[in-house]
Structures are given as structure tokens and as C-alpha cells.
Amino acid sequence: MTGRGFTARGKVAVVGYAQSAIQRHAGRPLGAITLETARAAIADAGLTNADIDGVVTSALFPTAGSHDVQDGVSSVPATWLAERLRGAGAGAGDAPRYVAGFHGIGQIPGMVGMAVNAVASGAADNVLVYRALHNPPGKYHANTMERAAGPAQWTAPQGFFGPLAMIGLPYTEYLQRYGARREAMAAVLVEARKNGARIPWSHWYKRPLTAAEYLAAPMISDPVCRYDCDIPVDGVAAFVLTSAERAADLPHRPVYVAGYASGLPATRRLPLHWPLDDIMDVGAETARRLWESSGVGPDEVDLPQLYDGFSPFVYFWLEALGFCPRGEAHRFVQDGRIDSDRPDALPVLSGGGALGNGRMHGIPQMLECYLQLSGRAGDRQRVGATVGLACHSSPHYGGAVVYTAEPRR
Amino acid sequence: MTARPLPVPDEISAPYWAAAAGHVLAIARCARCGSFALPPDQACPHCRSTDPDYAFEPVSGRGTVRSWTVIRQSGLPGFASEVPFVLVDVELAEQPELRMIGRLLDGPAALEGPAALEGPAALDGPGEPPLRLGAPVRVGFEDVAPGVAIPAFTLAAAARPGEEP
Numbered sequence: 255m256t257g258r259g260f261t262a263r264g265k266v267a268v269v270g271y272a273q274s275a276i277q278r279h280a281g282r283p284l285g286a287i288t289l290e291t292a293r294a295a296i297a298d299a300g301l302t303n304a305d306i307d308g309v310v311t312s313a314l315f316p317t318a319g320s321h322d323v324q325d326g327v328s329s330v331p332a333t334w335l336a337e338r339l340r341g342a343g344a345g346a347g348d349a350p351r352y353v354a355g356f357h358g359i360g361q362i363p364g365m366v367g368m369a370v371n372a373v374a375s376g377a378a379d380n381v382l383v384y385r386a387l388h389n390p391p392g393k394y395h396a397n398t399m400e401r402a403a404g405p406a407q408w409t410a411p412q413g414f415f416g417p418l419a420m421i422g423l424p425y426t427e428y429l430q431r432y433g434a435r436r437e438a439m440a441a442v443l444v445e446a447r448k449n450g451a452r453i454p455w456s457h458w459y460k461r462p463l464t465a466a467e468y469l470a471a472p473m474i475s476d477p478v479c480r481y482d483c484d485i486p487v488d489g490v491a492a493f494v495l496t497s498a499e500r501a502a503d504l505p506h507r508p509v510y511v512a513g514y515a516s517g518l519p520a521t522r523r524l525p526l527h528w529p530l531d532d533i534m535d536v537g538a539e540t541a542r543r544l545w546e547s548s549g550v551g552p553d554e555v556d557l558p559q560l561y562d563g564f565s566p567f568v569y570f571w572l573e574a575l576g577f578c579p580r581g582e583a584h585r586f587v588q589d590g591r592i593d594s595d596r597p598d599a600l601p602v603l604s605g606g607g608a609l610g611n612g613r614m615h616g617i618p619q620m621l622e623c624y625l626q627l628s629g630r631a632g633d634r635q636r637v638g639a640t641v642g643l644a645c646h647s648s649p650h651y652g653g654a655v656v657y658t659a660e661p662r663r
Numbered sequence: 664m665t666a667r668p669l670p671v672p673d674e675i676s677a678p679y680w681a682a683a684a685g686h687v688l689a690i691a692r693c694a695r696c697g698s699f700a701l702p703p704d705q706a707c708p709h710c711r712s713t714d715p716d717y718a719f720e721p722v723s724g725r726g727t728v729r730s731w732t733v734i735r736q737s738g739l740p741g742f743a744s745e746v747p748f749v750l751v752d753v754e755l756a757e758q759p760e761l762r763m764i765g766r767l768l769d770g771p772a773a774l775e776g777p778a779a780l781e782g783p784a785a786l787d788g789p790g791e792p793p794l795r796l797g798a799p800v801r802v803g804f805e806d807v808a809p810g811v812a813i814p815a816f817t818l819a820a821a822a823r824p825g826e827e828p
Contacts, residue, residue, distance in 0.1 A: 396738050397740070400666065400669070403670075412750070413667075414750050427796070476733035522704055527752070
């Protein structure tokens with residue numbers, strides 16, 4: 255591979271983590287939980303707060319509702335955390351030197367990419383990367399707008415509003431075009447919740463879902479029903495990234511970043527208008543960039559952790575990444591072919607995903623790659639997994655990161 | 664009853680809403696490349712000119728359904744009394760991929776058999792719901808406040824060969 259290869263490939267590693275409880279409402283300020291989770295991740299990595307000279311997040315509060323964005327309560331920007339990370343008595347000279355936020359869609363691969371770049375460039379040695387998500391009181395997407403200005407004027411007066419309607423349109427397109435039935439999606443939900451039910455911090459711990467329960471759930475934005483959408487939660491996860499050289503001296507087995515990629519459509523659309531062809535055509539380019547960046551191909555991936563904040567994304571990622579042909583994912587997921595308990599299956603939701611954990615964005619996908627490849631998955635440890643892939647958001651606006659147990663060159 | 668959100672016309676969009684108030688669908692057309700643009704972005708979405716000098720040109724209002732969703736819970740005020748309602752993703756006849764999203768005023772009955780509908784849509788073949796990929800639609804308007812009308816769609820009869828729909 256020439257020219258476009260990722261020069262930081264295998265040079266940056268994840269060396270520690272912490273995951274808070276994932277709860278509907280934590281009952282405590284999100285900022286406090288974030289600080290505790292950050293400190294726990296730093297300690298887990300075998301480092302001290304003073305070792306952390308980079309702080310990166312994506313602070314988006316992903317609601318369409320009219321909830322206040324309040325730092326430390328509903329959102330935790332990197333500056334907010336960086337100002338509070340040090341111990342008492344620390345001066346300005348002790349502040350982390352690289353503090354940054356990712357502003358796009360596909361927040362998890364976006365912020366991991368920024369952290370990798372910071373370490374690889376020397377902008378920071380040890381970077382704390384975290385995502386803090388909040389479930390406000392009241393309806394998550396309830397909005398009181400009386401006037402629709404700017405981009406919203408083209409959609410809200412017409413009744414097109416919020417991410418459920420957004421995903422309902424391409425999902426209908428998929429079902430109609432390929433003759434798929436929404437009953438096929440039960441296999442995805444059952445698998446996500448089966449795995450989420452095994453994860454102690456999950457909102458859905460010990461609560462699997464049956465296909466019958468899935469199919470009995472009320473529709474919200476046809477063909478999207480309640481269980482096709484992850485449940486809003488309070489939750490925080492944090493990771494520490496450092497160089498492969500420093501990682502060798504730290505307590506846990508490092509997990510290396512082989513590469514990452516994000517997509518960006520060239521076609522301008524109405525706000526939240528995500529036609530199926532945009533998702534899949536741009537998604538193919540996202541996948542091409544990912545393989546080019548990481549030097550890994552789809553056949554090598556043991557743990558493709560697909561994003562599932564809305565269940566149709568599992569179909570879209572399966573097809574965009576080339577695990578099955580376009581239009582075939584609804585058949586591919588049947589008959590145990592994504593069952594993480596079967597050795598011959600493709601375990602696309604072994605970490606439970608967002609459907610099996612709660613609305614943690616792409617954190618469950620990233621965490622599963624880290625836990626499995628570092629050998630820290632406990633009872634859920636899989637044997638022989640060496641290459642993981644963690645997706646977030648849609649193939650056309652989101653992205654993915656490839657993780658490896660050994661550094662790739 | 665809470666009112667639906669009303670559009671706030673701005674420097675670019677004012678002619679669109681003025682035309683809509685008179686039940687005319689007028690789409691922005693870039694003065695540089697002649698392409699229709701929806702939404703009319705600060706830079707033309709086709710030629711990327713930063714001086715698109717849009718002219719709003721009445722269009723046929725005809726299009727075809729590319730997708731749909733049935734809204735059963737709306738986060739917006741004013742729509743609680745409207746659910747369930749159908750949104751359609753429409754490709755307008757004037758230009759490939761010129762897409763617009765609006766309510767289908769026929770309502771969820773359009774997803775049932777043709778017998779559930781009256782009018783031209785009921786004339787389609789038996790058994791198949793009138794709302795399907797490729798179904799022809801025409802623009803319609805909802806008068807939501809004095810001087811404010813919101814573009815929407817209604818199912819149109821499919822054109823017979825050689826006949827102007």
C-alpha cells in the first residue's frame with residue numbers, strides 16, 4: 255500500500271478503561287460521574303492524573319428536544335473535565351496541554367482519531383478519551399418550538415423531526431426495495447439484548463428480550479418500533495491512549511489502533527434526510543478508507559462490532575463493510591449467523607451494542623474491542639480474537655476504528 | 664390546542680414561503696448553473712457557487728415516492744392531534760435527486776388496500792397499497808395560519824402511456 259497508508263498504524267494503544275453504571279437516571283450530576291470515571295480509567299491504566307496531558311471527547315448532547323445544554327449536567331466538554339482533572343494545588347502549568355473536542359457525527363471514531371493523532375504527533379503523551387451521555391428529565395426528543403428558523407424551516411413545519419423519523423425513511427426504503435420483513439430484525443434485537451443481559455453495567459443487565467416481545471412493541475415511526483431504538487441513559491466511559499512504547503511498561507496488555515475512517519456525503523440534503531443510497535454509497539467509501547487506513551481487510555476481522563443505536567444500522571454496516579452483499583443483511587442475520595455463542599458465527603453484537611446497553615453511542619462497540627483484545631472480558635472472554643472493529647453512527651456520516659491485539663505495521 | 668411550528672422566512676427562503684402562501688411550489692434555482700436546490704444552501708449544492716442568486720421558480724408539483732414513514736409519536740408541538748400521519752420522501756419531477764419531505768395528506772389509509780381510499784388513487788390495480796416506492800404524488804398545501812401554507816403531498820393517479828398526468 256502506498257501513499258495513503260496511515261503512518262500512526264500500530265503506534266498508539268488503549269491501555270486502560272473505566273465504565274460507569276448505565277442507568278436511566280443516575281441521580282447525580284453527569285460531571286461528577288465523568289470525573290470519577292476518568293480518574294478510574296487513569297488508575298486502571300497504571301497512571302496518575304498528572305501523567306495525563308491530553309483530554310479529548312465529543313460533548314454532543316444528542317437530543318432533538320428543547321433541553322438545556324449545561325456543562326457538567328447534560329454535557330461534559332473536554333475543557334470542563336480538564337479544568338477539574340488535577341488534584342488540589344495544581345497550577346496552570348500543570349494543565350493538560352492538548353484539550354480538544356470532536357464536533358462531527360460518528361463521535362466515537364472521531365474522538366479516538368483525534369486522540370491517536372495527538373499521541374502520534376507528540377501533542378500529548380497520555381490522552382484521556384471519554385464520552386458522557388445524559389438522559390434529561392421528561393421526553394428525550396420533546397420540543398416546544400413555535401417557530402422553525404434556519405435549516406429547521408424545511409422540515410419541522412412539515413412534521414419531519416427527530417432521529418426516529420430520520421431512520422424510518424431509509425428503513426422503509428430498505429424493506430421495500432429488498433422485500434425484507436421487519437420480523438427479520440428480531441434476530442438483531444434478541445442478540446443485542448442477550449449479550450447486554452450478561453454485562454453488569456448495562457441498563458439491560460439480566461434482561462434479555464424475546465422475538466415475541468420485540469414484535470409486540472408499539473411502533474413509533476413505522477417501521478421503527480420502540481425496541482429498534484436504544485434507550486436514553488446516564489452513563490460515562492473513559493479510556494487512556496498512549497504510545498506503543500510507553501504501553502509496554504503499563505500493567506494491562508495494550509490494544510493497538512490500526513486505523514480509522516469516517517464518511518462525509520457530498521450530496522446536500524434536508525436536515526436529517528438520510529436516503530438509503532446516500533448511506534450505502536458513501537458507506538462503501540467509508541469502508542474503503544477504513545481498510546486503507548488500517549491495512550486490514552474484512553476477512554481478518556474477528557470482532558466486527560457494528561453500530562446499532564437504531565437497529566437498521568446493523569444491516570447497513572454489515573453491507574457497507576462487505577460482510578454480505580447489499581440487500582442481503584436481513585437474511586444474513588438469521589439462523590444464528592450473528593450469534594456470539596456460535597464459533598462459526600460473525601459476532602457483530604457480542605458487546606451488546608447500544609440496544610443491549612443503553613444509549614452510550616459507539617462506546618459498547620469500542621469497549622468490547624478493548625476488553626476482548628486485551629484479554630479482560632472475564633466470563634465473556636473469547637478465544638483467539640485478535641482484530642476488532644468498532645463502528646459508530648451511520649456508514650455515511652459516522653465511522654469506525656480497527657483495533658488489533660498486536661501492533662500492525 | 665398547541666399550534667404547529669411556523670416557518671421563519673429568511674433572506675434566502677422568503678420567496679419560497681411567499682409562493683407557498685399562494686399554494687404555489689416554487690423551488691430555488693441557482694443563477695449560475697441553473698440547478699434546483701432544496702434546501703437553498705449558502706453555497707449552491709451543485710456548482711458550489713457562493714453567489715447562487717437563487718430565483719424561485721414554480722415547478723410542476725409532481726414527483727414520485729422514494730420512501731415513507733408513519734409518525735405515531737411526534738416530538739413537536741401541534742402534531743399530537745395529527746398522529747398517526749404519513750411523511751413521504753419525494754423526488755420532484757424537475758431534477759434527479761431533487762428530494763423533498765412532506766406529509767402525505769391521504770394519511771395511513773394509503774398503506775392499506777385501494778378500497779380504503781376514494782378518488783384517483785383507488786383506481787390502481789387491486790391488492791397493492793397505493794403508497795409504494797415510485798408512487799406518483801402531487802404537491803398540496805396545508806393552511807396552518809393566516810398567510811402561512813406548508814407544502815405537503817397527495818397521491819396522484821398513475822399516468823397512462825401517452826397521457827400527461
